[in-house]
Each structure stands twice: as C-alpha cells, then as structure tokens.
Amino acid sequence: MFDFLQGYDVLGAFWTTVQLTLLAAAGSLVWGTLLAAMRVGPVPLMRGFATVYVNTVRNIPLTVIILFTSLGLANTLGVTLGAKGVIDTLNFRLAVLGLVAYTSAFVCEVIRSGINTVPVGQAEAARAIGLSFSQVLRLVVLPQAFRSSVGPLANVLIALTKNTTVAAAIGVAEAATLMRTMVEKEAQLIPIAAIFALGFVILTLPTGLILGWVGKKVAIKR
C-alpha cells in the first residue's frame, strides 16, 4: 500500500526540517532575548534599533526574507557563511539565518511581555541593593520573564516548525520540498499529503504539550 514511498527519504527530509527548526529556535531565542533587552534598556539608540527591527521584520512575509538571504546576501553580496561552495549547505545556512531574523522578532515580543509581568518594584529593589542594569536583567527580571514566556514561546516554536517549509523556496531539501517532488511524480496525492501532515503534527503536538506542562511547572507564584 505504501509502495509509492519507495525511493524517497521521507525521514531524511523531516530530519532536515527538525534541524532547521532546532538551529533557528536556538538562534532566535538568543537574538530575540538580546532584542528584548535592548527594548527595555536605558540606551535610546539600542531601544530605537530594536523597535524598528521588530516592527519591520514582523511585517515582511517570511518568503521575502528567505529569498532576500539567498538572492540579496548570497548572490549579490557574496556572503557565504563559511559554506564551501556546496549549494545545499549554503542554502541551509541561509535558511536558518532568515528564520532566525524573522522568528527573533516574535521571540522578542514574547520575552518583552514576559518582562512586563515582573513587578517593577522587584527591579527597583534589585537596583537598591546595588545590582547594575545588566545584573538586574540577568538575575531578577529575565529568569522570571522566561518562566512566564514558556507557553507563548511554544506557539512561536510551533509556528517556526511550520515556517521551515518556506526554506523550500531556496531549495533546501526539507519535508515540503520532498513533498512537492512526490506530488509531481506519484499518483497517491491524498496519502502523500496525509503523511506529511502527520509528520508535522508529530513534530508540533509534543512541543505544545511538553512546553505547556513545563510552563505550568515553572510558573511563579505571586
């Protein structure tokens, strides 16, 4: 019944999807947190930069950003990200870069609203015992902001998992790319679509369930 799967590396394609997701998630968590720190920080230039960044990037379609990394950065400006000519590797890295650039804007906003749940009095008390701005952020505000951000971050992560399919636009061999190939060559359209749909559900459902549970577990009692 599943003969049509012969000759296609479905698991391999999903593995690429997982890799795209995990690398982009790690990158956007770091960059998004830095952006959030800039947005609440005392330096007007950084505040301005982060605000403009978030509001611009959030409003550009992801496809445009991914195409820009490929056409703009790689083809025009010659950015190679250390990839040695292998088109696949380069495109994979560009896709991660594009996904990070895009997703970090959403991570930033999640962290920022997490920061807003921390009573301002705690930051003042932290300053009053002599902690510097970055210490206040690292030791008091962000640990609490992260805890209340787990649930919303799960949504961002799920969206990111699905967004990795946009990497197909620059030829990364992830799940959606393989699906398109199979749809062109095979007759069993509905089973193919079902298998790929199931694949994404298998990836995203546990994310939501596990992070939802973690979020409740680490929630701060006030």
Add this chain to the structure above:
Amino acid sequence: MTEVSVAKEDVAATGELVVLKSVNKHFGALHVLQDIDLTIARGEVVVVIGPSGSGKSTLCRTINRLETADSGSITIDGEALPQEGKELARLRADVGMVFQSFNLFAHKTVLENVMLGQIKVRKADKKKAEEKARALLDRVGVATQADKYPAQLSGGQQQRVAIARALAMDPKVMLFDEPTSALDPEMINEVLEVMQQLARDGMTMIVVTHEMGFARSAANRVVFMADGRIVEEAAPDQFFSNPRSDRAKDFLSKILHH
C-alpha cells in the same frame, strides 16, 4: 588629595551621614521636591510624615537615586552621588531600602533573596553569604522560613525578609518607605519591633511612616512634609503634642481621628 581627606574628616567629626542641600525634583510641571535641605546624623532615626502626594516617597527614592534630582546636592558619608554606572551601584548598596510592597524576588527562596546582593555586589563567597543570611533571618525572626518562596510567607514575614535583604549589604543608612502600610493590622507590630531593635542597635534610619507609636519611641526627629517642602522639624513629642505650623496641625487632626 589632601583637600578630599580633610573634607572627609570634617564629615566624620560632625557626624553628618546624609546631607541634602537645596534638592529640587520635578515630574513634568509638578514640582515634587522644593529646595529640600536635610541633614541626618550618624545613628539618627528620622521619621518623615506628611499628607499623600507631599513627596515623601520621592524624597527616599532621590536619596538612593532611584530618581534623579534636578538640582541640588546629595551626599552619603561625604561622597556625592555619582551619575549612573558602577560607582552609583556601589553607593546604592550603602543605602538600604525597604519598600511598602516588600518587592522580594519571587523566583528565589527567602535565603537566596538575602544572599544575592552579598554575592553579586559585595563579592562574598557563597558559604559566608549563607551564614550571614541565616544570621540575619534569625535576627528578624524568620529563620525557619529560609527555604520557602516569598509567596508562601505572610506580609509581615515578607517585610522582615526585605529588611534582612537590605541589612545584608551592611548599609550605612536604611530608608523605609511606609514599611507597614500594606500589612494587616496584626502584622504591623512584628515589623515595627524589628525596626525598633535596629534603631536601638544604632542604625541610621529614615522612615516614612504614619505609625506615631514608632515615631515617639524610636525617632530622634520628625520631619513634616507638605507640597514638596519640609514644613516643620521637631522632636517627636514636641511635634505630636504641639505642632507649630497650621499644615501640621491640620494633618495631625486628620490622622488622629480616623
């Protein structure tokens, strides 16, 4: 260099610990602190009293630079408050602050709350910091709560932890901004007792409070503020029984009758 050390000796000789000279502060068009002159001697306990909105909290917050003054000078133990930065953070650590709403770090245990500043600001090692934290928690009577989180404590207990957290920095002066106003009546005394003990131990204290019992028994001086100005300063007994200004008379008649 000689000039500086002479200046410091003068300060030590006169025993002036906190000195405010014509301090002004605006919030937009609102002139919240108007030409405040205030000198607090080492070991002195000063109670600040006055109607809502008179600038008492702002005064406290300006003394450790949670708010910046627009003009005038503030010195702590002879040192002027610097601009933002490392120096300011260090000086802030010398000024303990206790807030109306406790403001304990919600994600840290009581013990960790009292250890954090010692480790990160005073660079104490963990073991020493823990010993000191436990001793302080014992002193304020919450030693048995050390491993709980703030939300598991009563308001009175939380406020005593907040006092221990401030004391852990070995501050030169302690500021209290209405430390008992958010507490249920039955918890007010346990906090006031800790503060009274602190006063007896010789801590320099600036206390914004309407607790007249505390003012009478622990304060050396009462400072009455209204509309951003210091209207009257007197010994507690004299102030409560025989206020000179009309503003003070009016205010006292209101808080005595509620």
